[in-house]
Structures are given as structure tokens and as C-alpha cells.
Amino acid sequence: MLLGIGLAAGARLTRPERGSYTVDFSDIPMQIAGMEGRELPEDPGVAEYLEADKMRTIAYGEGPEQVTASLIYGSSWRTVHTPAQCYPAAGWSVVWEEDTMITTSVRLPHPPPLMGRVMRVERDADAQMVLFVFAHKGGTSIDYAEHSWAVATGPPGAGGLSLMLSTPIAAGDTEEAARERLAAVAAELYPHAVAFWYEDFSAS
Numbered sequence: 611m612l613l614g615i616g617l618a619a620g621a622r623l624t625r626p627e628r629g630s631y632t633v634d635f636s637d638i639p640m641q642i643a644g645m646e647g648r649e650l651p652e653d654p655g656v657a658e659y660l661e662a663d664k665m666r667t668i669a670y671g672e673g674p675e676q677v678t679a680s681l682i683y684g685s686s687w688r689t690v691h692t693p694a695q696c697y698p699a700a701g702w703s704v705v706w707e708e709d710t711m712i713t714t715s716v717r718l719p720h721p722p723p724l725m726g727r728v729m730r731v732e733r734d735a736d737a738q739m740v741l742f743v744f745a746h747k748g749g750t751s752i753d754y755a756e757h758s759w760a761v762a763t764g765p766p767g768a769g770g771l772s773l774m775l776s777t778p779i780a781a782g783d784t785e786e787a788a789r790e791r792l793a794a795v796a797a798e799l800y801p802h803a804v805a806f807w808y809e810d811f812s813a814s
Contacts, residue, residue, distance in 0.1 A: 615697035631768060633683050633806050635666040642679075643794040648680070661686060663769070668684075670795055674780035677795045685769040686761075692754040693742050693774055694729065702731040702738075707765050709752045710741070714797035719804060719811040725750045726796065728789060730779070737779040739788035743797055745771040747807040773803055 640647040649668040657665050664683040669676055694707060707729030714724055726743040743750050744757035747768040751757035763768035775792045779785065802803035 613648075622682040631806055633664045633769075633771075635664060635681050635683075637805075638666060638668065638799065638802050640668070642670050642798045643674075643677075643791075645677065645795070653800070660684070671791075674778050674783060675791060677775055677777045677791050679795060679799055680772075680774045682772040682774065683769060684771075685767065693740055694727075694754075697729075697731045697740065700733075702733045703743060705732055705737075707731040712741075712743070712793050712797055712799075712800075716797055717800055717813075718801060719813075720749050720806040723750075724797070725752045727752055727759070728792070730785060738776050739779055739785060739791040739792060741775045741789070743796060743800065745773065745800070745804050747804075768807060771804060773800060 626709045647668045650669055652665055652667065656662075660682055662682050662684050665681065667678065667680045669678045671677055694704060697704060701807075707727060710726050710728045712724040712726055718724060724743070726741050728739065728741045731738050731740055744752070744754065746764050747762040748755065748764065749760070751760055757770060757772075760770070764770075773796060775796055777788050777791050779788050804811045805811055
């Protein structure tokens with residue numbers, strides 16, 4: 611798969627035309643799913659590790675129901691790292707993971723569905739639910755290899771984006787409630803995150 615991605619990316623380099631995309635996350639709403647958001651400081655080390663060209667992290671809500679959303683954009687298919695690898699590297703154990711379709715009444719800039727991957731992770735006494743969406747111009751992917759292929763063979767210069775959300779599973783909370791929080795934020799946030807790829811689309 612990676613060899614094929616490399617060959618496809620190399621073929622792209624022989625084509626002179628490249629799209630022009632201005633990635634701007636400044637218009638991401640600070641109120642999502644009834645929760646107030648606040649900007650979290652960017653970690654230059656994380657951005658460098660991910661080879662990210664643009665990042666923004668916002669925490670929506672407070673306390674045990676807080677949802678932290680990270681938008682990570684890169685012009686290369688190599689940029690996005692799957693949380694299924696990053697979380698274990700940070701000491702978290704992946705209890706389970708599965709594909710999920712995010713139901714949304716918000717207008718999408720491309721044909722549905724809006725696909726993602728959800729997982730439960732644990733470290734010591736802490737537990738989190740994590741949802742991530744790999745996006746490319748024209749749709750979403752459910753895993754890293756599929757995403758990498760879509761970016762490498764997609765419109766030149768478009769790149770790819772990862773939308774990663776997490777929320778704690780606190781005492782008295784349920785997995786289903788945590789999943790619902792993540793899906794609600796992702797559904798509203800996603801169109802704004804990818805609007806830069808679509809000239810005639812407005813997420814407002």
C-alpha cells in the first residue's frame with residue numbers, strides 16, 4: 611500500500627497544475643453543540659512530530675463533559691498519524707475501536723456519509739472516548755492507509771486533514787453518552803474545518 615502511495619505521489623509531481631488552497635481555521639465556531647469553546651495553546655513539538663502545516667485545538671465545555679477537538683492539516687499524506695498509534699505511544703491502552711458513521715443534519719460540502727473511527731482508551735484510572743475523522747477533498751476515510759491513498763491520489767496541493775476529538779469517561783458516565791458528545795461536536799465542526807477545500811460552500 612505504501613509503495614503504491616509513493617508511486618502515486620511521484621506521479622503527481624510530474625503534473626504541473628496544482629490547486630491553490632488557503633487553510634484558515636480562524637473561523638471555527640467557538641460555540642458548538644451548546645458548549646462554549648476556548649483556545650488551547652499549540653505545542654510546537656506536536657506540530658513538528660505530525661509534520662503539520664496548520665493546527666488548532668479548542669476545548670468545548672468544562673469538567674467531565676469537556677470535548678477537546680484538534681484540527682490537523684498537512685499538505686503531505688504522511689502528516690496525519692492515527693490516534694490508534696499515538697495513544698499507545700503515550701501510555702494509553704486501546705480497549706476497543708470501531709468504525710462509525712456520524713449522523714448530522716448539518717449540510718456537508720460533499721456527498722455523505724461522514725465516517726470516523728471511535729475508540730475507548732485507558733491509562734491508570736483514567737478513561738477517554740476518542741473520535742477521529744480523516745478528511746480529504748471529496749470525502750472522509752476510516753483508516754490511515756485509505757486516507758493516505760486518497761490524499762496522495764487526490765487533487766494536487768489539496769493535502770489532508772485529521773479531526774480528532776476526545777472526552778473523558780468519568781464516574782457515572784457511560785460510553786454511549788461520551789460517544790454522543792463527540793459525535794455532536796464533530797457533526798457541527800466538520801463542515802467548518804474543511805470549507806477551505808470548497809470555493810462555493812459556506813458552512814455558516
